[in-house]
Structures are given as C-alpha cells and as structure tokens.
Amino acid sequence: MTGTLFDDPTGDGDREAPPAPDAPSGRPAPERQPLAVRMRPRSLDEVVGQAHLLGPGTPIRQLVDRDAPMSLVLWGPPGTGKTTLATVVSQVTSRRFVEISAVSDGVKRVRAEIDLARRELGVAGRQTVLFVDEIHRFSKAQQDALLPAVENRWVSFIGATTENPFFSVISPLLSRSLLLTLEPLDEDDLREVVRRALADERGLNGAATLDPAAEDHLIRLAGGDARRALTYLEAAALVVPDGGVIDADVLERAVDRAAVRYDREGDQHYDVISAFIKSIRGSDVDAALHYLARMIEAGEDPRFIARRLIVHASEDVGMADPTALQTAVAAAQAVEFVGLPEARINLAQAVIHLALAPKSNAVIMAVDGALGDVRKGLAGPVPGHLRDAHYKGAARVGHGEGYKYPHDHPGGVVRQRYAPDAVHGREYYRPTRHGAESRFTEVLARIRSVLRGARSAEPGGKKG
Structure with missing residues (x-):
C-alpha cells in the first residue's frame, strides 16, 4: 500500500498502535481517524514529493538506512511533510518517537522527555527521535533546554518550522543540526496524493470518484498543501453516497469555496x-x-x-x-x-x-518611439565630442574634443549636441500634465531650450 506526504493535523505524537475506542486515551479507532492521518506513509518510498531530500545518499536516507544519530531542522510550508518525515524515520528504524508541540508544551516536558530518553538509551540501548513541532514558537530559554541532548546525542532531534530558522531558531541549536528545506507539493504530486487516497483501502477505498473538473478545483484549493487536499476530499466524500461521483458542485458545497472558472493555460x-x-x-x-x-x-x-x-x-x-x-x-x-x-x-x-495613481503612457511612447527610429536605420555616428577619450591616442583623432562638462556650467545644463544627426531634434518623451509629470513638463521644456541655445540654465533664462 502507498501513502502520502503531509504534516500531522492532529498534533498527536504517539505513534504506537491506536487503542480501542473505549481505551483511556480516547484516541479514535483507525477508521475514525482523519483521512490525512490514515494515509500517512509507512516508509520513505511511499512519500510523495521532496525528491531532493529523499534520494540515495541524502541525510534522511543516511538517518534511516544507517541508523545514524543525526539532528535535523525541517523548514517548509504547512502540509509539505515535516511531521511525516519525522514519523517515518522513527517507524522504519524502530526508534522511540516522542512529539513535543511548542504551542502547548514547555521546558518541564522537554526535560522530562530528555531524561526518559537517556534512561532508554542507557538501559535498553534504544534511541529516541525527539520531534519538536513549530520549534519557532519556543523561546530562547526553551530552545536552550534542548542543547545538552543534541550535543550529547541522547536523542535524534528533529525540529519543524514554517518560519525562517535563521531568525526563529537559536544559533547553537541550528549549528548542531542539518537544515533541510521542504518545498510545496506541485500539482502532479497533489494529484497522486488525492488519487491514492481515493483508491487505497486505508483511504476511501473506492467509495467515491472524483471527476476531472472537481480534481482541478481541489488541487487549486490545496495550494501545495497535501493535508488540506485530503481534508477537503474527505469532506466532499461525506456528501455523496457510496460509489457516488464528487463533481465541482459537490466540492463547492462541501468546502464552501466556489470553483473559479479559470484555466491558467487557456x-x-x-x-x-x-x-x-x-x-x-x-x-x-x-x-x-x-x-x-x-x-x-x-x-x-x-x-x-x-x-x-x-x-x-x-x-x-x-x-x-x-x-x-x-x-x-x-x-x-x-x-x-x-x-x-x-x-x-x-x-x-x-x-x-x-x-x-494619475496615469501617463509617456514612458512607453518615448522608448517605443526611439526604438522605432533605430529600427528604421536612423542611428548615425556618435558625435565626436561625445566619443570615448580615455584611451591613448583618442585626442589625435579628435575624440572628446570640444566636450562641455555640464557640472562646470550654471544649472548643470549647457548648450551642446548629444543626439546623432539622424535623429537631431526628435522629441521622444512628451510628458503629460497629469500628477507629478506636470512638473517634468516644465523642467523638460527649460532643459531643451538650454540645450538648443534658446536660453541659459541660469535663473532668469539669460541667453548663452
């Protein structure tokens, strides 16, 4: 059987076989667990997505295949498989698995679990995977409490975070752990997750089918989150009778999200x-x-x-x-x-x-006008006084001769030719009177007047 890659939506870290419905823990029987929980992978080969982390020789493979003690920080969006990877690591290596939630647990729980892990390691030789979900929610002091266990390898620490760990995880803990980045599942991955859940005996086991339009809508709604995809699928399956078809209308009613008629390629x-x-x-x-x-x-x-x-x-x-x-x-x-x-x-x-904002298309008109002239062949040689004069011998051919340095003149603008002869006098930029551009209309008129010799750049507009 196959499974999927997603985080634990229940936050329940106990990976032992679930008790009967009337057991003291109150955990539901497997058939009553959420679809996302039932479809959790049981091996790395069942995991969908994150191929860059699961290939031969990758750290997670080393952790599983060689049973090597290792500390990891898993960073990625919700529903990409952080809890799943931690769970699979514990299951396939027969290690004791402990999950701590940074939302509800504090330093007392952390220290108690570390002490128990030390005893298990010393007495039975059994290693512990200590999984801390949402590690970014732990304070600095709470994260400090993990350091001795990580430093001495009393546990194989795995921390999960949706926040940038360089800002949310203390440096000593991060430096002792290998950072692995998980990516959102792509559309093909999500389709495989959904189709497996429809057919697998742990999932819907053929109790419903999903038409193509509904599947497309479901994939869009999931947004790269496999857990969300399975949650929505389960909700829709409750609406139809056994063997029924989940179409777009059923899915809309089940998740209260209208299917937007939109084809990204059409x-x-x-x-x-x-x-x-x-x-x-x-x-x-x-x-x-x-x-x-x-x-x-x-x-x-x-x-x-x-x-x-x-x-x-x-x-x-x-x-x-x-x-x-x-x-x-x-x-x-x-x-x-x-x-x-x-x-x-x-x-x-x-x-x-x-x-x-006030509107103006003067910028695009200007650049397209200039491009149009260049494409017509209106280019011509660069005027001699504007040519590069920094190399040896440039002066002998007259390059740079007669160039006027604008900063040496009042107002920073001086009468001088810049455009080649073929386009001399062309005015590409024609500012509007809209918004801030109205100011440029006046500025440009004054500058052009100076460049062409009608007036100077000095206040008062003296000719020069």
Missing part, C-alpha cells in the same frame, strides 16, 4: 489578466481588486501577477507617479519573501496604488 488566463490591467489603467480600483481576487482564488501564480504590476507601473503610470514602480517592485519582493496567502495584502496595496 482563454480565462488571458481574459482575466487583460481585464485586470485595463481596470487599473481605467482607475477602477474595485474592478481591479475583483480580478485580483479571481486570479488568487483560482491559483494563479502570484509572481505572474506581480510581474504584470511592475510593467503596468511604468507603462500606464510612469512619471505621473514615480513611486508606483517602487510599490510594484516591493509587492513582487513580498511575494518572493512572504508568499501567499499573506502576500495577497501586498499585491492588493500595489493594485490600489496603481489604480488610483
């Missing part, structure tokens, strides 16, 4: 992004936010959205509000550093800024 992709940009260009902030929400909900790559905002900031806002580009770039960086769902706020801020 017409919807291009139509929605087109409407998104045109809404921003037209200053309709509400429509722009609607299309942003549609793309996010449908699982569009947030980096694609951010790239379009960066382009739009220069193409349709430009110098009318030069800070728009800064906001768009900052939103793109936030997408990389933070990711969804939090980065939706950063993207929304950029959308609002760009939609409400």
Whole structure:
C-alpha cells in the first residue's frame, strides 16, 4: 500500500498502535481517524514529493538506512511533510518517537522527555527521535533546554518550522543540526496524493470518484498543501453516497469555496489578466481588486501577477507617479519573501496604488518611439565630442574634443549636441500634465531650450 506526504493535523505524537475506542486515551479507532492521518506513509518510498531530500545518499536516507544519530531542522510550508518525515524515520528504524508541540508544551516536558530518553538509551540501548513541532514558537530559554541532548546525542532531534530558522531558531541549536528545506507539493504530486487516497483501502477505498473538473478545483484549493487536499476530499466524500461521483458542485458545497472558472493555460488566463490591467489603467480600483481576487482564488501564480504590476507601473503610470514602480517592485519582493496567502495584502496595496495613481503612457511612447527610429536605420555616428577619450591616442583623432562638462556650467545644463544627426531634434518623451509629470513638463521644456541655445540654465533664462 502507498501513502502520502503531509504534516500531522492532529498534533498527536504517539505513534504506537491506536487503542480501542473505549481505551483511556480516547484516541479514535483507525477508521475514525482523519483521512490525512490514515494515509500517512509507512516508509520513505511511499512519500510523495521532496525528491531532493529523499534520494540515495541524502541525510534522511543516511538517518534511516544507517541508523545514524543525526539532528535535523525541517523548514517548509504547512502540509509539505515535516511531521511525516519525522514519523517515518522513527517507524522504519524502530526508534522511540516522542512529539513535543511548542504551542502547548514547555521546558518541564522537554526535560522530562530528555531524561526518559537517556534512561532508554542507557538501559535498553534504544534511541529516541525527539520531534519538536513549530520549534519557532519556543523561546530562547526553551530552545536552550534542548542543547545538552543534541550535543550529547541522547536523542535524534528533529525540529519543524514554517518560519525562517535563521531568525526563529537559536544559533547553537541550528549549528548542531542539518537544515533541510521542504518545498510545496506541485500539482502532479497533489494529484497522486488525492488519487491514492481515493483508491487505497486505508483511504476511501473506492467509495467515491472524483471527476476531472472537481480534481482541478481541489488541487487549486490545496495550494501545495497535501493535508488540506485530503481534508477537503474527505469532506466532499461525506456528501455523496457510496460509489457516488464528487463533481465541482459537490466540492463547492462541501468546502464552501466556489470553483473559479479559470484555466491558467487557456482563454480565462488571458481574459482575466487583460481585464485586470485595463481596470487599473481605467482607475477602477474595485474592478481591479475583483480580478485580483479571481486570479488568487483560482491559483494563479502570484509572481505572474506581480510581474504584470511592475510593467503596468511604468507603462500606464510612469512619471505621473514615480513611486508606483517602487510599490510594484516591493509587492513582487513580498511575494518572493512572504508568499501567499499573506502576500495577497501586498499585491492588493500595489493594485490600489496603481489604480488610483494619475496615469501617463509617456514612458512607453518615448522608448517605443526611439526604438522605432533605430529600427528604421536612423542611428548615425556618435558625435565626436561625445566619443570615448580615455584611451591613448583618442585626442589625435579628435575624440572628446570640444566636450562641455555640464557640472562646470550654471544649472548643470549647457548648450551642446548629444543626439546623432539622424535623429537631431526628435522629441521622444512628451510628458503629460497629469500628477507629478506636470512638473517634468516644465523642467523638460527649460532643459531643451538650454540645450538648443534658446536660453541659459541660469535663473532668469539669460541667453548663452
């Protein structure tokens, strides 16, 4: 039988065989456990995803195959398999497995488990895997309590975190552990997780089928999180009778999330992004936010959205509000550093800024006008006084001769030819009177006047 890769949604660290329903622990019988728990892998070969961590010779394989004591910090988004990897390591090596939750346990529990691990190691020679979930929630003092056990290898420590460990895990503990980074599961991985759960006897065992449209919607909703995919699948399976078909309507009712009709490779992709940009260009902030929400909900790559905002900031806002580009770039960086769902706020801020900003297409018109002339062959030689004069012999051929250094002149602008003869007098940049660009209209008119000799750059505009 096969399983899947995901974190433990129950937070229950006891990996012994579950007791009967009336046992004192109160743990449910296997058939009553959540689907995500029932489908947990029993070996590394059953794990889906994270191939970069599970190949021959990787640290986790060494830990399993050679039974080597080792401390690991597993860093990755929810539902990518941090708890699963720790559990599999303990099961396949027959080690004692102890899970501590940084949310509910403190130093007292940590020290008690370490003492017990030392006794097990000394008396029975049995090693302990001490798994600390959400290690980033432990204070510095609580993390310090782990150091002796890690240093002396009384336990094989495995810490899991969704936060950057370089900021959330103390340096002494991090330096004694191997950092492994887990990635969100891709669509193919999630499809395998879902299909296994539908067919496996530990899962739904054929009690329901999933039509293609519903499967696509489920994969989008999961967002790389296998646990979420299985939770939604289980909820949908409860709605249909045995042998029934889970379609998009059933899935919508079960998880209370509408299926956005959106194909990232088809017409919807291009139509929605087109409407998104045109809404921003037209200053309709509400429509722009609607299309942003549609793309996010449908699982569009947030980096694609951010790239379009960066382009739009220069193409349709430009110098009318030069800070728009800064906001768009900052939103793109936030997408990389933070990711969804939090980065939706950063993207929304950029959308609002760009939609409400004064508009100008003068930047794109300027560069495309210049490119058009170059493509027509309007280039010509660089004027002699602008050519490189730093090499030996340049003076003999007249390179740089007659160049006027602008900083030596009042206002930093002096009458001088810069463009080649073929395009002399062409005006590519034509600023609008919108927003901050109105100021550049006046500045540019004054500069062009000086360059062409109509006036000086000095206050008062004396000719020179």
